[in-house]
Amino acid sequence: MVSGLSSxxxxxxxxxxxxxxxKRVRKPRRPHxxxxxxxxxxxxxxxxFAKHGYEGTTIRAITDAAGANLGTIHYYxxxxxxxxxxxxxxxxxxxxxxxxxxxxxxxxxxVDGVPILREVVxxxxxxxxxxxxxxxxxxxxxxxxxVRTLTDPAPEVxxxxxxxxxxxxxxxxxxxxxxxxxxxxxSFYWRLHGVFGLTQYSYSGRSRIVHLSYGRFLGTDxxxxxxxxxxxxxxxxxxxxxxxxxxxxxxxxxxxx
Numbered sequence: 358m359v360s361g362l363s364s365x366x367x368x369x370x371x372x373x374x375x376x377x378x379x380k381r382v383r384k385p386r387r388p389h390x391x392x393x394x395x396x397x398x399x400x401x402x403x404x405x406f407a408k409h410g411y412e413g414t415t416i417r418a419i420t421d422a423a424g425a426n427l428g429t430i431h432y433y434x435x436x437x438x439x440x441x442x443x444x445x446x447x448x449x450x451x452x453x454x455x456x457x458x459x460x461x462x463x464x465x466x467x468v469d470g471v472p473i474l475r476e477v478v479x480x481x482x483x484x485x486x487x488x489x490x491x492x493x494x495x496x497x498x499x500x501x502x503x504v505r506t507l508t509d510p511a512p513e514v515x516x517x518x519x520x521x522x523x524x525x526x527x528x529x530x531x532x533x534x535x536x537x538x539x540x541x542x543x544s545f546y547w548r549l550h551g552v553f554g555l556t557q558y559s560y561s562g563r564s565r566i567v568h569l570s571y572g573r574f575l576g577t578d579x580x581x582x583x584x585x586x587x588x589x590x591x592x593x594x595x596x597x598x599x600x601x602x603x604x605x606x607x608x609x610x611x612x613x614x
Contacts, residue, residue: 394423394425394429395433397423397424397425398419398423398425398429398430398433398440399440399443399444399447400423401419401422401423402414402419402423402440402441402444403444403498403499403502404422404498405418405419405422406441406444406502406505406506407498407499407501407502407505408501410505410509410511411437411441411505411506411509411511411513411514412511414437416430416437419440437513438513438516438517441513441514441517442517442520442521444502445502445506445517445518445521446521448488448499449521449522450521451484451488452484452485452488453484453521453522453524453525455483455484456480456481456484456525456528456529457524457525457528459479459480459483459484460477460480460525460528460529460532462476462480463476463477463480463532464532470535471535471536472532472535472536473536474533474536474537474591474594474595475587475591477529477532477533477536478533478552478587478590478591478594479583479587481529481552481556481590482556482559482583482586482587482590483583485556485559485560486559486560486579486582486583486586487579488560497564500560500563500564503557503560506518507557526553530549533545533549533552533594536594537594537595539597539598540594540598541598544598544599548593548594551590551593552590552593552594555586555589555590559582559586563576564576
């Protein structure tokens with residue numbers, strides 16, 4: 358260190374060269390990045406998917422409805438399928454997360470390792486019913502989208518629905534199966550059709566029931582709705598298995614048209 362210092366004695370001071378102006382590198386301009394813009398895209402896509410279905414909705418139509426350019430969709434989502442998933446996920450993720458949380462509570466309150474059927478049914482239905490807000494037009498639009506989506510044959514739609522629903526659906530099935538040891542697999546899974554159909558329809562088809570009731574039903578008392586639907590499902594799952602003899606007897610007792 359000492360020799361290094363002494364070697365500089367008597368030499369002219371070294372001056373730094375004059376700083377050269379640095380060229381500013383322009384970053385690629387990012388498409389509109391505000392939360393409001395993303396919401397506009399999701400709202401526009403939701404409306405168009407609900408009206409025209411997945412195959413009938415184009416990227417161009419979504420960008421026109423959102424008042425933006427194609428680059429924004431490609432930057433944030435990359436594809437129509439990814440955008441469709443984002444549209445569904447923003448509505449469904451809170452529902453599925455709440456269901457999983459309530460299922461955990463059902464497991465914690467199990468009796469001899471078996472959850473209580475009514476609690477499992479409530480955990481399945483309550484997040485769906487409570488997600489509906491009559492003052493939010495998005496709720497009714499998304500309900501229309503779900504009507505289309507649940508019967509949409511497009512493979513992209515099927516894949517997105519599996520990604521969003523499979524975890525919570527499998528968890529629900531396992532809990533309900535534990536609650537129904539009196540049913541064999543054939544009976545249980547037939548009744549499961551009814552449980553899942555009711556759950557889906559209570560979200561997406563309520564306006565249809567309002568229409569068909571000619572004003573006698575408004576569907577706004579969600580507390581009553583939860584009580585009635587839970588009672589209906591619990592009664593159906595708790596009933597003993599049908600046998601060929603009872604099924605034949607019920608058919609014979611059917612009143613004539």
